[in-house]
Amino acid sequence: MNINLKRSGFAALIALTMLLSVVATPVAAAGGIGWSADAKTPNPTIATEVTVEEWNGADFDSALEYYDDGGDATELPASLNDSNDNPVTLSATAIDFEDRDEFPRKTDESEDNEASALDASEWTASGATVSDSSTHAGVDALNYAGTASSDSATYSNFSVADGEKSYLTLAADINSAAGTPTLQLVDADGDYVEITLYDATATAGDDDVLANSTGDGKVLQHQVGDLTVQGSGDGTFDSTEEIVVDGEIDADVSVLDAERTRELTFGEQQVDTDDDDELETVTITEPRGDYSVSGMDTLDAVMSDATVYDLTSDAEFEAADLRDDADVSAEFSSSNDYPQWDQFGEIGFRLELPTAFDLSYASPELVDEPTLPSERYKDVEVAEGTDDTDFSDIESYTSVTSSYDGSEQISLDATISSGTEYVVSYDVVLTNGEVSAIQDAANGGAGIMASNGGGFLAGIWGFVTKPFGMVVSAISGIGLLSYFRGGS
Numbered sequence: 001m002n003i004n005l006k007r008s009g010f011a012a013l014i015a016l017t018m019l020l021s022v023v024a025t026p027v028a029a030a031g032g033i034g035w036s037a038d039a040k041t042p043n044p045t046i047a048t049e050v051t052v053e054e055w056n057g058a059d060f061d062s063a064l065e066y067y068d069d070g071g072d073a074t075e076l077p078a079s080l081n082d083s084n085d086n087p088v089t090l091s092a093t094a095i096d097f098e099d100r101d102e103f104p105r106k107t108d109e110s111e112d113n114e115a116s117a118l119d120a121s122e123w124t125a126s127g128a129t130v131s132d133s134s135t136h137a138g139v140d141a142l143n144y145a146g147t148a149s150s151d152s153a154t155y156s157n158f159s160v161a162d163g164e165k166s167y168l169t170l171a172a173d174i175n176s177a178a179g180t181p182t183l184q185l186v187d188a189d190g191d192y193v194e195i196t197l198y199d200a201t202a203t204a205g206d207d208d209v210l211a212n213s214t215g216d217g218k219v220l221q222h223q224v225g226d227l228t229v230q231g232s233g234d235g236t237f238d239s240t241e242e243i244v245v246d247g248e249i250d251a252d253v254s255v256l257d258a259e260r261t262r263e264l265t266f267g268e269q270q271v272d273t274d275d276d277d278e279l280e281t282v283t284i285t286e287p288r289g290d291y292s293v294s295g296m297d298t299l300d301a302v303m304s305d306a307t308v309y310d311l312t313s314d315a316e317f318e319a320a321d322l323r324d325d326a327d328v329s330a331e332f333s334s335s336n337d338y339p340q341w342d343q344f345g346e347i348g349f350r351l352e353l354p355t356a357f358d359l360s361y362a363s364p365e366l367v368d369e370p371t372l373p374s375e376r377y378k379d380v381e382v383a384e385g386t387d388d389t390d391f392s393d394i395e396s397y398t399s400v401t402s403s404y405d406g407s408e409q410i411s412l413d414a415t416i417s418s419g420t421e422y423v424v425s426y427d428v429v430l431t432n433g434e435v436s437a438i439q440d441a442a443n444g445g446a447g448i449m450a451s452n453g454g455g456f457l458a459g460i461w462g463f464v465t466k467p468f469g470m471v472v473s474a475i476s477g478i479g480l481l482s483y484f485r486g487g488s
């Protein structure tokens with residue numbers, strides 16, 4: 001493609017800019033700064049736990065997405081902490097999935113199931129009270145409240161053939177309890193099997209006990225045929241015809257199913273279970289309270305479109321996650337003050353925790369893990385509340401250079417607030433190879449940055465991405481503007 005530089009100077013300028021934009025087709029990292037194993041690029045980070053109030057698997061692909069205040073699905077400019085094998089924390093009773101309340105399943109109904117064991121109006125109470133409620137996270141639930149060991153409630157609007165083949169699945173928040181309240185599945189002739197809802201003396205090995213303490217997110221899954229048959233019938237358990245809850249307990253039940261023929265998977269963890277320094281995948285079927293998983297894609301297939309409330313992630317808002325060129329400043333040049341070094345790098349980053357009604361943060365801290373020896377950091381400064389002020393115009397810096405004392409991780413500011421911009425500015429000395437690695441790491445090609453060793457093309461890469469006025473200035477500096485005007 002040729003450009004006739006004798007035509008109108010303005011038109012030629014536009015044509016040149018468009019050509020260079022086409023040439024620079026790779027999408028560069030913000031500001032052209034790149035990170036790789038070989039690059040020594042500074043990477044200041046706001047480390048925090050971020051909680052998304054309402055996470056929707058139907059709209060989101062990662063744990064770090066949320067609804068902004070306009071209701072749009074938005075991804076946080078962050079990454080999950082890769083040093084945490086299980087960085088996502090949730091509660092089983094905070095998961096609202098489509099067939100959570102679809103027991104019993106009526107085969108003669110073509111659409112949504114009108115019967116539900118979580119519908120308080122379907123229960124018959126004796127002494128106890130049964131009401132519609134919600135869990136701590138706001139998922140619709142059934143509340144059973146018994147204040148004496150003789151209190152009970154019965155649900156019987158169902159029949160499960162071959163009931164012994166099914167899994168009893170129960171998820172509940174235990175608000176208060178005493179004694180040993182139970183849940184029984186009863187067959188047609190009076191035989192029953194039961195699990196204990198609460199027993200303060202129970203241990204983790206008691207797989208027929210839902211909880212040994214009060215609290216949220218208690219889950220039990222047990223195949224009915226593996227439970228001991230009791231009662232006045234023929235001694236065998238056949239079809240399940242009733243569910244009976246009795247005893248002194250106040251619980252909000254978000255999942256109750258006596259028909260499913262397999263266990264639900266509430267996620268997976270990466271754990272070294274045999275001390276061989278290798279991580280194994282552990283399937284979580286009976287979480288008790290808040291628990292952590294390796295990712296949201298490990299939940300059961302029936303939960304793929306679930307809404308999860310109060311989903312918490314161990315997150316890192318890194319400079320490497322920045323997406324706006326205006327939040328990155330980088331310039332490399334030679335310096336008479338450091339003649340033994342090839343390049344003097346002046347690098348700055350603007351970091352911020354986004355604000356939204358659906359977001360909250362715990363213990364955010366601005367940290368850095370130095371990539372260079374401490375003596376290479378000639379000046380490191382932090383500024384707070386900079387808004388969108390140009391890096392060169394920021395005056396309220398605080399020096400943190402003395403913190404670079406050889407430590408593997410450095411705390412730059414432990415009092416981070418969401419919605420406040422923080423700028424970290426570095427003056428570092430580098431070799432030509434290190435500068436090249438920083439440039440090459442930006443999507444495998446030339447970076448959008450200034451460098452005295454890059455020559456004409458490196459300068460072009462820098463100025464084609466800047467505002468039009470800066471493009472004119474840069475072209476003027478290399479003598480092309482006068483050429484457009486007919487000069488020599």
